[in-house]
Amino acid sequence: MSWSDVQVIGVLREVKADERRVALTPDGARALASDGRTVVVETAAGEGAGFSDDEYRAAGADIAVSSREVADRAGLLLHVKEPQTSEFDLFGPHHTLFTYLHLAAAPEVVAALTASGCRAIAYESVEVDRVYPLLAPMSAVAGRLAAQSAATYLEARNGGRGVLFGGIADVPPARVLVIGAGVSGRHAAAVAAAMGAEVIVADLDETRAQAVARDIGGNTRGIASGPRVIDELAPTCDVIIGAVLLPGRAAPTVITSTTLASMPRGSVIIDIAIDQGGCVEGVRSTTHQDPIRDMGHVRVSATPNMPAAVPRTATAALTAATLPYVRALAAGWPSAIARHPELVGAVNVEGGRVVHPEVGAALGL
Template identity: 40%
Template sequence: MIIGIPKEIKDQESRVAIIPGAVAELVKSNNKVLIETGAGVASGISDDDYRQAGAEICDKASDIWQKAEMIYKVKEPMKEEYKYFRPGLILYTYLHLASNEELTDELIKNEVTGIALETVQVDGKLPLLRPMSEIAGRMAVQEGAQYLTKPKGGRGILLQGVPGVRPANVVIVGAGTVGTAATRIAVGMGARVTVLDVNIDALTELHNIFPDKIETLYSNPLNIEEAVRNADLVISTVLIPGARAPQLIKEEMVKQMKEGYVIVDVAIDQGGSTDLTKGRPTSHSQPTFVEYGVIHYAVANIPGAVAMTSTYALSNATTRYAKAICDLGLRRACERFPELIKGINTYKGFVTYEPVAKDTDYEYRQLNIDQ
């Protein structure tokens, strides 16, 4: 198969989908890998590194898109890339279609096979989303701590405090992969940490990991309102695989927060998990907006800021399935790795992942891959 890796064009998206070691694996099994000039530079990977691994370097993105049978990306295609869509093209990337009806429309209209990394599931877990969730959770605290400082417009609070002065109160909504990673960093930085979730087992696990270091609360509207009202930094991590995120943090709750406090919405890729960030993603160029005096950080590609770490973590997770698709074809790859089936969000003009169909008002069609 011919695999194409175009350079990412989303605002300050510095990651690239593949590392040289993965290129060598694909080439070894008689696949052809096309990589756009400079695609890996921001992640510390030169064109020569890719050439030595067996890739062919192309000067134009159009050559990549037109020649490749499978496009292997990090982020969802931008509008400028829709013109390259065609029937039978396999797109292997993070798609987040539930919050992007325009992209869904284009994939359906052009009969593109859209494989969403974020919905591949193994025993209810998301192995291809997990490494980026780990990074986003860690960075959420790091970014939130910056925006609590005066030069960034915050109230002027040091996250860990000093002797005689209380540390910041960090509230984390969600105890999944992102929430756990955020908790680890917030505790490590010396903050007072409260974690909310409806999953008592997840809260118990966090309590056992951080005994006497955190407070855990069952997630309901009353507890969320009280926690948010008293928070210096709120990190919202709510995730329903492939579906739009629910808005658990309401506008009225934000109004009760003090000026200069911060909300970080890590679920913005799935549409946003607060009333005020819903459908309002920010970028690394303009990472925040202010409502009711509260700073909202809603960057849709948080891990892109640490591209050298993120690229290797991402490629390590996704290469196995990319190689299976290229070596075996899509049908046999799904037979070998059934978890790929839930990753296929669009196929031959239909939405084949039910949560996306529900959120985009498309008819859901059960996947039936041709022989």
């Protein structure tokens, strides 16, 4: 790919069901235009997040009538979610795709990307000192939404136990178990605690779980996680939020069918890990239109693109995180990896093959 190719940056409209985010705000487009780059935005790409074509035009972007036009003009393609079946023929060897991929749970996307010959860089694989700066903002949004949603689903009108998250005088609050003390777990625990719930944060790293609980304060405690601990706590919990992450790999099953069956009738599980296959045994994805279903007597929500529920906030946060990398990529690959060497490890697919070792291992390649 030549340097001139990637100077043209394309923003594709999301076609995944219920996805309202867009990969770049008009302000982000303005910043790239000020660098001398050409930005091509597919028409209506920003509508779900409240950004009009006219706002992108005013920021200096061109508006394309179709995704094909974007792909034909641009070398660097920005997306939010993994390509959908209708988009598989957009990509070629001259393209760099920069998006969330979560390929460990998407073998059909892997097949399409390898066949295309493109370079696919995953937001979630960018790692700096064991921190994932492009995953973190969406994890934070998902964690906060998980706690908010759980409080609503726990209401009797939604089939829940009829327990108030924060309780009232002389009546105990809901008990919430958050499995995973990473970014999404931390934010889920913080919101649940702020609403007055009793919160237990469980993580394989007990020190990290205790640090999160200490930072949050209130009625929050941190403990070491493990199958026995989860099995013992599950029958006492009103809500379990699964917030586990194994970067580049499928999520581990931490809530078994036996664990689920032991929970109280009308209790709620939010599976944030569904983007990577889910952490609840037998779970199937839900949607924004139909976000929760019964698994036995427990209400389970497993919506893959949770931040799409708040697309304006999520898009602004995503652009703030990705823009430095987009600017670097637009200057060409050698310059980009000199400035951000972490991009090398974020390449999932290149030259017709999977090059990320953990993704390859997860897919048995």
